[in-house]
Amino acid sequence: MPAWFDLYTYDLPVTPPPAGEEDEEGIRQSIMALDTLLTDTIAESGVDPSRIVLGGISQGGAMSLLTGLTIPTKLGGLIALSSRLPLRYKFKSMTSSHASSIPIFWGHGTADRIVTLELGQASAQYLINEVGIPRSDPPGAPQGLSFLEYSNLEHRLRDDELLDVMAWLKKIIPAQ
Template identity: 60%
Template sequence: MSDSGLLPVVEIRPANDAPATAAVGSGGTPDDYPFEIAHYMRQDPELAHIKWILPAARVSFLFLPESGPLTYRVHVDFYRPKRAITGNGGLQMPAWFDIFTFKLPITPPPAGEEDDKGILESIDALEKLLDGVIASGIPPDRIVLGGISQGGAMALLTGLTTKNKRLAGLVALSARLPLRYRLKSMVSPHASTIPIFWGHGDADRLVTLQLGRACADFLVKEIGIPPEPNWPSSGSGSGGTPSGLDFQTYQDLGHTISDEELLDVGQWLKRIVPGDAEMDSDAS
């Protein structure tokens, strides 16, 4: 475990020991999902170049076998501080920001109905984490920021508002988009060019598919993100980069992840941050 700025992190080395790319996870619910996603992805040879960086407070013991299920893991506590969650009667829960109500509205909540302070503090913490990753030698255009639930919300908000670096892409699973009432004034000049993968289950009762779709539509209509993924043709010489929103819906999936969804994320990652061999082939 290492310390990047204010966020302690767990780093899972690339399977081929050649870190040229980083996938930064901003947590989820339950907390072990980022580890399971990293383990799932690193078994694919075409994703072996990715270094997984997961904000965490403490790992007493972590074992990632080269294949098979994640069989040994003892005590993983994610960084997300415990907060008194207003919508849950003030109960202390791990969270990036407070949730005033679990009856999440489809339309953008007005000022004062979201935890602006907590959200902005978490954006700042993730910004510092990204700065540390870049300082380690991984360029912004080889970094993907993603998360589940609140982690997905923070990935979107951080990636779209960071002013001095355009990330390779963003992943949001079972997520929503807070601060819609003020987001247009916060986004970076390059926000509309960042490719986004958004996965959502049609049986999600916490963050409904209707809410997820409304937030994704906001990105298209208000931020200018293309409504469909754009993949520059290999060998076209256009020098273009991927862009656009890839929104995928999963039947009978609740507020969780599935193998089908992870397979889609993996295929998307291969196009967003291809391995060295594919990059060399495209350049030739």
């Protein structure tokens, strides 16, 4: 199945796995590929990076977080749905100087058995406690990390979550 990086286990631990238990090489290659795509898009289109939001579900959300919080370009925001933060054992040393100022929308289902709610919460808490990203107050506000839980949602998307993403996007990307 296509993936951003290899998974060595489907039993994803809540505590950060030690070095060697995640596909760091594959993750770094994906970060470089996304950084190149973003850099080329900005150069070719002239679009202001503050109008670019990188997001995804599951591994796509993980790669959005990893890329957006480590590359030199400051993006307008990040979206992670049913996601986790890989490389937590070393992520703090990888972050860019602007990581704490990028708005993040994180949606997670309470019934997700692939990336558990507990793992999503632990990953978000890591970004707040270790990286210094402020918690959004209230949830859905256009700054900080906004973590929203969706009752009975499994490892997939649902309309109410997408409507919350749309409302959040309208707050962080100016009309002009």
